[in-house]
Amino acid sequence: MSDTDPGGAVTPESTPAAAAAAAAAAEDERRRSEKYGARRHSAPPTRAALAMYAFVRAVLAGFSYLFWRLEVHGRENVPATGSFILAPIHRSNIDTVVVCTCTRRRMRYMGKDTMWKYRWSAWFFSAMGGIPVRRDVADREAMRLSLEIASGTEPIVMFPEGTRRTGPVLLPEDMHDGPAYVACKAGIPIVPVGIGGSEDAMPKGAKGIRPVKLAIDIGAPVYPPESTTGRVSRKAVRDLTEQLRGEIQVLFDRSQERVGKPNARP
Numbered sequence: 001m002s003d004t005d006p007g008g009a010v011t012p013e014s015t016p017a018a019a020a021a022a023a024a025a026a027e028d029e030r031r032r033s034e035k036y037g038a039r040r041h042s043a044p045p046t047r048a049a050l051a052m053y054a055f056v057r058a059v060l061a062g063f064s065y066l067f068w069r070l071e072v073h074g075r076e077n078v079p080a081t082g083s084f085i086l087a088p089i090h091r092s093n094i095d096t097v098v099v100c101t102c103t104r105r106r107m108r109y110m111g112k113d114t115m116w117k118y119r120w121s122a123w124f125f126s127a128m129g130g131i132p133v134r135r136d137v138a139d140r141e142a143m144r145l146s147l148e149i150a151s152g153t154e155p156i157v158m159f160p161e162g163t164r165r166t167g168p169v170l171l172p173e174d175m176h177d178g179p180a181y182v183a184c185k186a187g188i189p190i191v192p193v194g195i196g197g198s199e200d201a202m203p204k205g206a207k208g209i210r211p212v213k214l215a216i217d218i219g220a221p222v223y224p225p226e227s228t229t230g231r232v233s234r235k236a237v238r239d240l241t242e243q244l245r246g247e248i249q250v251l252f253d254r255s256q257e258r259v260g261k262p263n264a265r266p
Contacts, residue, residue, distance in 0.1 A: 044152075045106060049127035053106045056128060061101045067211055068201060070098060071258060074218030078103045078191060083150050084221065085179050087244060088193035089170065089252045090159040092202045094209060095195055099157060102193065102218055107155045110142050129154075143178060150186035158182070160244060164204050168256070168263030170249050172242070180224070180240035184232045189221035190244055194251025197259040215258035217251040 045053070064070040078086075086107060088099050096109065106129050113132035116122040125132070131149070133142045149156055158179040165174055183190050196215040202208070222244055225236050256263045 045127070049123075050106060052124070052127040053129060054104070057100045057104070060097050064098050064101060064214070067209075068098070068197070068214040070101065070213075071215045072101050072218070073216065073255075073258075075102065077218045077220050078105075079155075079189065079221065080105075081153070083153055083186065083188050084155050085150075085183055085188060085190045086155055086157045086193060087160050087179050087190050087248065088157070089195055089248050090161045090164050091166065091195065092164065092198035092204070094198050094202045095159070095164075096157070098195065098198065098214060098216065099193060102191075102216065103155070105155055107157050108149055109157050110145075143182070146178070146182045147185055150182055150188050156182070160241070160248065166199065166204060168252075168265065170245050170252070172245065175241050175245050177237050177241050180237045180244060181232065183222075184224040184227070184237055184240060187224065187226075189223045190240075191221050192219040192244055192247040192251055193217070194219075194248060194253070194255040196252070196255030196257070197261060200261065213259045215255040217255040217258070219247050219251050222247055 078084075086099060086102060088095055100107070108129045108131055110133050111125060111130045113134050115125050115130065116132045131142075131145050133145065146156055146158065160176055160179050161170065161174045162176045162178075165171075179190055182188075194217040196217070197212050198214060200212045201210050201214060222240070224240055227233075227236075253263050
């Protein structure tokens with residue numbers, strides 16, 4: 001007997017066509033998960049993947065040191081083992097490139113799953129620590145994959161502002177709770193990072209890069225509060241996000257001073 005709405009009409013969910021469409025969607029989700037999902041990309045990297053990452057990282061780091069005269073301060077604050085979240089300020093597309101200089105360890109990054117469309121690109125981006133995420137379910141899937149990786153031993157790069165911002169101040173309304181939630185849930189530290197000069201090197205909307213000086217300041221790890229219940233409270237996440245915002249702001253101000261562009265408060 002078919003389900004009906006209060007008016008007596010057959011609901012779309014109860015029709016054979018809708019059931020078939022739902023089954024097809026579920027099968028598509030399963031295949032995409034096998035191809036792009038956590039089961040494949042949270043696995044330990046192969047030797048070939050690690051070698052490729054080390055090579056590409058060396059090229060990008062060398063370019064950054066020469067072209068942008070990059071300085072990196074505070075590497076002693078980066079954990080040598082175990083998982084952690086690297087949380088940089090985000091003022092330019094080049095931020096993703098230059099943060100690889102913070103540590104020689106392979107770090108994980110989120111990326112659109114379409115970048116894994118071809119076999120060669122799937123291998124390359126996976127070797128580089130990429131984690132494919134579907135755009136239509138990005139927030140939910142990114143959180144799930146981040147938590148799965150956080151339970152392992154690799155670092156994860158998460159930009160607390162979510163996307164590129166402009167200006168000298170990290171605004172509370174621009175901060176996302178994702179990094180703090182993952183840190184609280186997985187019990188791992190967050191390493192705040194300030195990047196000075198990147199907005200001048202490649203402003204939002206620019207199509208090229210400029211040879212300006214860059215500086216990175218890495219702060220001491222920020223640890224989430226211990227939970228006695230095993231549950232993550234909303235207040236704990238929000239408090240950690242606010243603490244992280246303050247730490248990143250200090251580091252951002254310091255790195256901007258290093259490149260001769262001190263932040264001017266409005």
